[in-house]
Amino acid sequence: MSIQNTHDTWGQLAKLFHWLSVVMLLAVWGMVAWHEASPKDSEAYIQSIMLHKALGVSLGTLMLARLTWRLINVTPRPLAAPAWQQMVASYVHGGLYLALLAMPVTGMVMSQLAGKPISLFGFFELPQWLTVNKELAGDIKELHEDVFWPLLVLLTMAHIGAAIYHQKIVKDGLIQRML
Ligand code: HEM
Ligand code: HEM
DSSP states (O other), rough: OHHHSSSSSSOHHHHHHHHHHHHHHHHHHHHHHHHHHOOTTTTHHHHHHHHHHHHHHHHHHHHHHHHHEEEEEHOOOOOOOOOHHHHHHHHHHHHHHHHHHHHHHHHHHHHHHHTTTOOEETTTEOOOOOOOOOHHHHHHHHHHIIHHHHHHHHHHHHHHHHHHHHIIIIIIOGGGGGO
């Protein structure tokens, strides 16, 4: 099997990017859920948000690498399906990429505007490059939590629903291309 994509299937690197993004997304979400469940200002409360931010920045970086790889590589031809389904699929994929980039960007911008540190696992702290503006930080937080997050959840559910539909009903082996 090849590192690169072919006209028929995804290559090893694209598969690695896909499944690593899924695992990291679960971890990013898990950290914020842990944060919200922890007593305010406890050790867990502080550690979990630090990890949420560090994993979120890492996922954003992974998405940039993944998109670059997609742009310089062939993409497999879509499997036979009605034109409207192919169109919906490409909008959902485009929306997933958009949301997976918008989440880390809004996360970083809101932390910067709030003057809160972004530490990469305690090894390195990102420099403060924006002027603190708490009011604007609140607006960006709304984008992070109330716009792009619900969008990401909705598109992910549609995407997984479509994968199950292909597996169980159409039975065209679509999932096999990503395994
Ligand atoms: C793909 C990446 C990311 C995802 C999926 C994500 C997801 C989330 C979610 C689901 C919440 C909670 C929403 C709610 O309570 O309604 C949240 C809150 C938050 N996120 Fe992210 N996030 C990501 C990246 C980042 C990054 C890179 C940073 C900062 C560097 C960040 C900083 C925060 C902060 C400060 C909060 C607020 C926590 C609180 O209210 O105490 N996020 N994020
Ligand atoms: C059980 C979970 C999942 C399954 C079975 C699955 C399956 C697949 C398959 C089979 C493809 C290739 C479609 C094709 O060849 O036309 C694909 C593409 C894709 N998946 Fe997933 N996926 C899952 C979860 C996720 C999650 C959680 C995300 C992100 C939130 C995601 C993001 C994407 C994106 C962005 C593409 C488009 C790739 C491209 O066109 O560059 N997937 N997925």
